[in-house]
Amino acid sequence: MLHVLFGGLLGLALLWGLARGSGEAVASAALTAAGEGVQSAIGMAGGFALFCGLMEILKRAGAIDGLARRIRPLLVLLLGRDVPEDAWPYVTMNLAANMLGLGNAATPMGIEAARRMAHGETATNALCLFLVINSSSVQVLPTSVIALRAAAGSGQPGAIVLPALLATGLSTAVGILACKIAQRRP
Numbered sequence: 001m002l003h004v005l006f007g008g009l010l011g012l013a014l015l016w017g018l019a020r021g022s023g024e025a026v027a028s029a030a031l032t033a034a035g036e037g038v039q040s041a042i043g044m045a046g047g048f049a050l051f052c053g054l055m056e057i058l059k060r061a062g063a064i065d066g067l068a069r070r071i072r073p074l075l076v077l078l079l080g081r082d083v084p085e086d087a088w089p090y091v092t093m094n095l096a097a098n099m100l101g102l103g104n105a106a107t108p109m110g111i112e113a114a115r116r117m118a119h120g121e122t123a124t125n126a127l128c129l130f131l132v133i134n135s136s137s138v139q140v141l142p143t144s145v146i147a148l149r150a151a152a153g154s155g156q157p158g159a160i161v162l163p164a165l166l167a168t169g170l171s172t173a174v175g176i177l178a179c180k181i182a183q184r185r186p
Contacts (some may be wrong), residue, residue, distance in 0.1 A: 026099050044149030050147070055102050068092035075158070078133070078176065079126040087116035091130060098134065101143035125183050132175040139164040 017026030059065050072092050076083075092111035097106035106149065139145075142164040143168040149157035 040151055044147050046147075048153075052102075052105075054143075055097070055100065055105060058100075062091065064096050064100075068094040071095060071099075079129055082124065083118055083126050087113050088143040090116065094134060095137075099140045101139055101141050101145065103137070104146065106134075125179070129176065129183075130178045132179050133172060136172040136175045137168055138172050139168045 014023075014145060017023055055064075069092070072088065075088075075091060075095070078089070090109045094109035094113055096107045097103075097109065097177070113130065114127060117124060117130060123131075142160055145160050145164060146157045149160060
């Protein structure tokens with residue numbers, strides 16, 4: 001669906017530019033933007049490689065498993081005890097990876113956790129709350145944003161850490177509160 005929307009907007013912009021007689025300017029701007037996109041992607045690749053390598057080191061050192069063990073008691077308190085035992089490793093690893101800003105690494109674990117928590121076609125309260133927590137994703141170390149800021153030439157790419165922690169912490173708290181209120185309603 002998104003590709004249709006994006007393609008439609010792009011086609012509309014090109015037609016508008018041609019209709020106004022500025023086709024050359026539109027083509028030039030499109031080529032310039034494409035070049036800048038490639039430069040940004042190359043710049044970000046280094047940051048992603050660094051953080052993916054760091055994630056692998058943390059994983060092999062047992063830090064990710066340690067973080068997952070530490071957050072599990074809180075998750076049991078929030079999600080309840082009706083979460084299937086085979087879903088817990090995926091839930092905790094997903095949220096631990098999200099806390100480290102590694103959403104790409106967290107996605108497969110989140111999908112598997114949701115699959116194991118669902119009861120057929122019905123979403124349980126625990127699954128809904130997990131999805132809210134996952135979506136709001138408390139960012140202790142927003143590695144993707146730091147890499148993006150570094151690629152864009154920021155003088156202090158890590159300055160985003162505290163604001164991201166506060167914003168995502170608040171959004172997670174509000175999401176949890178909303179879910180708990182919705183769970184109590186008949």
